[in-house]
Amino acid sequence: MAPAVAHSQAESLLAFRLLLVGGMFSASTPPPGPLEKVFQYIDLHQDEFVQTLKEWVAVESDSVQPVPRLRRELLRMAGLAADRLRGLGARVASVDAGFQQLSDGQTLPIPPILLAELGSDPKKPTVCFYGHLDVQPARQEDGWLTDPYTLTEVDGKLYGRGTTDNKGPVLAWINAVSAFKALDEDLPVNIKFLIEGMEESGSLALEELVRKEKSGFFSSVDCIVISDNLWISRRKPALIYGTRGNSYFTVEVKCRDQDFHSGTFGGILNEPMADLVALLGSLVDASGRILVPGIYGHVAPVTEEEKRVYEAIDLDVEEYRNSSQVKKFLFDTKEELLMHLWRYPSLSIHGIEGAFHEPGAKTVIPGRVIGKFSIRLVPHMDMSVVETQVKQHLEYIFSKRNSSNQMTVSMALGLHPWIANISDHQYLAAKRAIKTVFGTEPDMIRDGSTIPIAKILQDTTQKSVIMLPLGAVDDGEHSQNEKINRWNYIEGSKLFAAFFLEMAKLHSSW
Amino acid sequence: MAPAVAHSQAESLLAFRLLLVGGMFSASTPPPGPLEKVFQYIDLHQDEFVQTLKEWVAVESDSVQPVPRLRRELLRMAGLAADRLRGLGARVASVDAGFQQLSDGQTLPIPPILLAELGSDPKKPTVCFYGHLDVQPARQEDGWLTDPYTLTEVDGKLYGRGTTDNKGPVLAWINAVSAFKALDEDLPVNIKFLIEGMEESGSLALEELVRKEKSGFFSSVDCIVISDNLWISRRKPALIYGTRGNSYFTVEVKCRDQDFHSGTFGGILNEPMADLVALLGSLVDASGRILVPGIYGHVAPVTEEEKRVYEAIDLDVEEYRNSSQVKKFLFDTKEELLMHLWRYPSLSIHGIEGAFHEPGAKTVIPGRVIGKFSIRLVPHMDMSVVETQVKQHLEYIFSKRNSSNQMTVSMALGLHPWIANISDHQYLAAKRAIKTVFGTEPDMIRDGSTIPIAKILQDTTQKSVIMLPLGAVDDGEHSQNEKINRWNYIEGSKLFAAFFLEMAKLHSSW
Structure with a gap:
């Protein structure tokens, strides 16, 4: 009772x-x-x-x-x-x-x-x-x-x-x-x-x-x-x-410090935004899975005991979805949702610094842009391993593009889970x-x-x-x-x- | 003389x-x-x-x-x-x-x-x-x-x-x-x-x-x-x-009007930025070629007479590159450079409205983002055909992602060549x-x-x-x-x- x-x-x-x-x-x-x-x-x-x-x-x-x-x-x-x-x-x-x-x-x-x-x-x-x-x-x-x-x-x-x-x-x-x-x-x-x-x-x-x-x-x-x-x-x-940690990354792509006019230069440049969008697009797939090779290698496996902990949790998925004002989550069951919020890593792209961000239409080719994304870390991911994996991945993707721009990846912030x-x-x-x-x-x-x-x-x-x-x-x-x-x-x-x-x-x- | x-x-x-x-x-x-x-x-x-x-x-x-x-x-x-x-x-x-x-x-x-x-x-x-x-x-x-x-x-x-x-x-x-x-x-x-x-x-x-x-x-x-x-x-x-025209597009991806916290929601959402980055990344390849199907269909073919016009133009490519402060252009010859600036269309990604654009680190999942890009038009591209091609292409790319977000593509501005x-x-x-x-x-x-x-x-x-x-x-x-x-x-x-x-x-x- x-x-x-x-x-x-x-x-x-x-x-x-x-x-x-x-x-x-x-x-x-x-x-x-x-x-x-x-x-x-x-x-x-x-x-x-x-x-x-x-x-x-x-x-x-x-x-x-x-x-x-x-x-x-x-x-x-x-x-x-x-x-x-x-x-x-x-x-x-x-x-x-x-x-x-x-x-x-x-x-x-x-x-x-x-x-x-x-x-x-x-x-x-x-x-x-x-x-x-x-x-x-x-x-x-x-x-x-x-x-x-x-x-x-x-x-x-x-x-x-x-x-x-x-x-x-x-x-x-x-x-x-x-x-x-x-x-x-x-x-x-x-x-x-x-x-x-x-x-x-x-x-x-x-x-x-x-x-x-x-x-x-x-x-x-x-x-x-x-x-x-x-x-x-x-x-x-x-x-x-438990709480997740966070590795916050910046990836800068630079052609030159000043912007270009898209009429005067459009068509002959490796445009930094095209490079950056390709880099950011290589990080996570449409199902939310992080595409950085090896990133899931140190994530603690789910135990049977842990599964039971999740099953016992009181969560009305429908109410949660409604109160979040979200049409559909990536997962349907309580267990999947909670595990992906708490015990699996996630990658979010936060935005881009240096590009045109205001309302209206500006015909600019940004000369130098900085993408920002972060990975929520879970046990037993090692922050320095994650840093290396992300850098190597982005360097590989960038090298495949044969771009004449300069790319710099930095981990701006690291907080352990x-x-x-x-x-x-x-x-x-x-x-x-x-x-x-x-x-x-x-x-x-x-x-x-x-x-x-x-x-x-x-x-x-x-x-x-x-x-x-x-x-x-x-x-x-x-x-x-x-x-x-x-x-x-x-x-x-x-x-x-x-x-x-x-x-x-x-x-x-x- | x-x-x-x-x-x-x-x-x-x-x-x-x-x-x-x-x-x-x-x-x-x-x-x-x-x-x-x-x-x-x-x-x-x-x-x-x-x-x-x-x-x-x-x-x-x-x-x-x-x-x-x-x-x-x-x-x-x-x-x-x-x-x-x-x-x-x-x-x-x-x-x-x-x-x-x-x-x-x-x-x-x-x-x-x-x-x-x-x-x-x-x-x-x-x-x-x-x-x-x-x-x-x-x-x-x-x-x-x-x-x-x-x-x-x-x-x-x-x-x-x-x-x-x-x-x-x-x-x-x-x-x-x-x-x-x-x-x-x-x-x-x-x-x-x-x-x-x-x-x-x-x-x-x-x-x-x-x-x-x-x-x-x-x-x-x-x-x-x-x-x-x-x-x-x-x-x-x-x-x-001649001058090129311009079709300026916005592509909005919306989950909800408010932003999310990447700790509280990261891992269970179709994040609008991931969708948008994939959409923008589908527009142009690393060599500057526009990937929208059919887009080159109405571009006037290069005639022999036209080639001679380009050959006769006085341009020191090396000086031009230096004065532009660009390490390398996509093309090496004067003719290719000029044709890609003047008589071929180009696509530039200008930026994103609604995402985090300031310096520093913010752990936000933007709820609604608007990508901006434009295509420089050349004879005999038809603006309304281009509009349809771009919309159909983005709709196809978006549908493949199976995202629960809402996408809206608009041509915000159209100027004929x-x-x-x-x-x-x-x-x-x-x-x-x-x-x-x-x-x-x-x-x-x-x-x-x-x-x-x-x-x-x-x-x-x-x-x-x-x-x-x-x-x-x-x-x-x-x-x-x-x-x-x-x-x-x-x-x-x-x-x-x-x-x-x-x-x-x-x-x-x-």
């Missing part, structure tokens, strides 16, 4: 849970354990939690637009969060992160990075939460139905910029801790917080700090929790255990916590895009990382009318509380 | 000519004819002619930048030209051309179009000169070695914006007429002028006026002379008898005039680009058109340090005078 409940309406599930908790108090033996009390506390104080989220959303902590007013809002936001953490009894270091140098010569302060700790009991595991307080830009005239910086509840949905990305999840973690504190219950884990304010602008200064604190702040950490993604469903929770071992403690603990709160197994999912922070934290600190999202698939992060459901926010707070307890239980058996 | 002279330095040729003319006066029988006197007059008054060009160049008659100050300069320029034409005794109509509506709602006056006539003797042929008084923008800081609006003579080169394009040639025609007038010699032809001030901005209002005047101003015209191109050599004159009959009177007259003035046969050339005015004038008025350029290949029209050689300007004035006489001679035998 549990899974059925998990798929029902938020309201009925909430009622069901309150009934359960209420039942425990009135008639059950044994008396309610600490978690039941925490759950009840969270339910009873949910309006306060929503109120705090409202206060946080009201701060226009936009890190993307580099203007002094917004930077002051980011500093104010960091101050609010530090106060809240201190209110929990945490020791908070607000680490100065220096300045951001803009291309126009302007300098703006980077908001401080918060390092906070609560408890240092060597008998308890130490769980570190990573989150961010900054948001994407939002203006009501972009298509918001409500003011983006005034949290507005409609039908159980809490609309506002940052509600799901990432202020809501940060507060859910704080709510969980605060419930233990308010009830004077012993926190089952030592808690650490790593909170930044520049995530939407490339996490400036973060990696440097993490590296510096590897044997300081992070030395006692057992695992790092990131809650900065979404489920793949509206109702079923998920755990994320990240994958977690789903047998690690934190995944086991998270699964159990999800079962306790939502009465179901989570979707075990990956993210097709690249979230460098997971890989950076894992590689730099050598600690296990888990992505434990709270938001539903339709939350609209980065989009207009971003929201978090009240249900996700409140049950998510409970989830973190349950996770603390499960981590502690597992720790005692380490 | 004559051709050798034509290839020598300007100074020595001028000296040689002065010697000839001088010789005629001192010892020759019979006494000098009207043309000899006209030539001498032009030589003796050349500094005055240069001075007038200097006055005209000093007017910043830039029609490209839509600002009131420059528009006033254009009106002033039209006034100067009208005065000069009236000074010749011409009847000048300054036709109001209305207003230009700018995209920002601003309105600017279009300079008046001058229609002038001098003589209406039914026994003489009527020759109409088309020219323009407006110029491309120029600022010294763009790389001019002298102030672009102060005509400056260095080593026989008259530097200044508009010297060759097109104020110099307009004045050369006026100089020729003025010499006859000053000498009180009978003008061998009736003269008409069609002078506009918006050529560099698409000849606004011109076509409408020409259509309106078809059976008025143009009814008595025998041929129209355009002198708005350049020779293909520094020293050898040329006649232009123009070709003149080089046996027409005006070509014969121009050849003879060139022989008289320069002692050589002209290069018989075409222009690979599309000059709509020739085709428009020919089609609208049903009169023969000739392009009779005065400027040398290195004059740098539209470029920094535009110039006309004093030699080209002065000998060009004589050329027009000789042309009047040759037209009259041919007319008497009509």
